[in-house]
Amino acid sequence: MATTDESASDFSTRVTQQLVGGIAGMGVAIGMETGLFEMMIAMGESKKTSQEIADLANMKERYVREWLGCMAAANIVNFDPTEGTFWLPSHRSNIMDLKALAMTAPVLQGGFFQVADCFRKDGPRGVAYGKYPKFDELMAMTQGVFFQDHLIQEFIPSMPHLHQQLQNGIVVLDIGCCEGVSTTTMAKEFPKSHFHGLDLSQPALATARDTASAMGLSNVEFVHADISLMPPDWTDKFDYLFMNFVLHDLAYTAKALQDMYRVLKPGGTLSVVETTAHGKLKDNLAVPDRDSVVVDYMYSLMNCMPTSLYHEGGAGLGSMWGRENVRVALEEAEFQVISMTDVPSESGLHFMCQKATNA
Ligand SMILES: C[S@@+](CC[C@H](N)C(=O)[O-])C[C@H]1O[C@@H](n2cnc3c(N)ncnc32)[C@H](O)[C@@H]1O
Structure with a gap:
């Protein structure tokens, strides 16, 4: 109306x-x-x-x-x-398809009163990630359809050179892997490649390790580390970096991108998936159906932004940071942005990047 x-x-x-x-x-x-x-x-x-x-x-x-x-x-x-x-009634048995959406408000409400406090000038800077019970589970649920039905089937084949490399055997880092659904899905499909999943959440990593062992995978390992401070001996280690809905959450984005550049081999590929948001509100409002825009802004306000601002000097970019700004940040870190394509199954935008071969 x-x-x-x-x-x-x-x-x-x-x-x-x-x-x-x-x-x-x-x-x-x-x-x-x-x-x-x-x-x-x-x-x-x-x-x-x-x-x-x-x-x-x-x-x-x-x-x-x-x-x-x-x-x-x-x-x-x-x-x-x-x-x-x-x-x-039987026609309502599809209600479970809505589980990720249904669980979003209760999980985000974990930080409700703290977020409200943050608005005050003399209030806290932000909210600790651990204040949101079951956030890791919600992420695994929200991204589950993409990881299980589209990652191997369409997303990776959309990069034929990488698809071939994964089949032949390369070293991959899944950055901010959470419960490792993406890492284990790729590891199962490409047994000749070796996969590392990295995250700061210990409970999420424990679940990821259990999943990998239940799947009998021997080509995957999970590492507890900060993206902005990856191990020194990882320089030029990885052929492929995969990062799904993580960049906007970080406290120190530029530092993280610098470290990602360091650990990627020259000529290697980086996939960053971010929301389809634009940097300007007027562009985000110019869509026929605003429901997903409302959900994305609320995710940003209730979790992404306050958990980043919680850290001293945190960027607080939020998930509505905007595609134009993502591109600039990637280029400032010296990645070459080869393409930006929609990931329709999860309303995400895929920035496919490369590190120059002579870097
Ligand atoms: C929005 S979730 C996305 C998880 C997963 N990639 C997915 O698509 O479901 C962001 C993840 O990044 C992790 N994370 C945030 N900041 C991090 C940091 N500085 N170092 C390592 N992991 C971090 C969080 O623990 C969380 O698992």
Whole structure:
């Protein structure tokens, strides 16, 4: 609706709907986190009382009943008042496809009050990464579809020279690998290549190591290190650097890019994936569907920016930093930006770069 045509009451109705949606979304997220939706999907359309559902799920009936009431009111679960039974219609069994989106608000809310405090002039600089419980899991979920269905199938083949090198055997660094989904996916596909995943989050690395060992991979290792301060003996070590949605999060971006340049072999390839955002708000608002823009700005405000600003002198770029600025930063670090292409499966932008062969 054009804001000029909007009455005060239209505005209030619209914002009320957004706020109620946010509250109902907490209920959806609870159903996902507890496993109740998965259980109701497994029930098919058989109608059950709250007691029967709680027993099946091995949960407390009082909690399950309140959740079912909320989900019935939100028209997500159906309710038969005569029988006092609940069921999830089969056409709604795709609700689990929305899990990453549903979990976004509860995870970002981990830092809610601290972020609000940061606004004050005398408030804290930022928020520690560890203040967001299950953030690593959310990342693995959010990027999971890209890593599992597109990374090997389309993303790497879009760089034929690299695809061939990976098949022949090269050394790769996945920078900010989090729980290592991208690292292990690539390591499985390219057994002759050797993969390093690097991150600052110890819990994420522990999960990554467990995954690699469950997959029986011997060509992957995970390293706890800061991107801006990688081991001195890594100079010119890697043929390929992969960095997915990390650059804007960093406290010391220029320093990190300098170190990335150092560890990449001359002639090596760097893939940086960032959001599709532009540097100017007016460009970000000029899209027909603003939903993903809202989500991206909220990610930036609630996590990316405050976790970077938490560090003394942190850049606080945020995920809406903008493609124009990403390109400048890459070029200032002496990378040659060969191409910028959309990664449609995750609304990202792929900056494919090279380090000159004579560097
Ligand atoms: C937004 S997550 C992206 C994770 C993963 N690449 C993905 O696409 O799901 C950013 C990751 O960068 C890591 N990170 C942030 N700053 C870092 C630093 N200075 N050194 C190493 N890792 C860092 C975080 O721990 C987190 O796992």
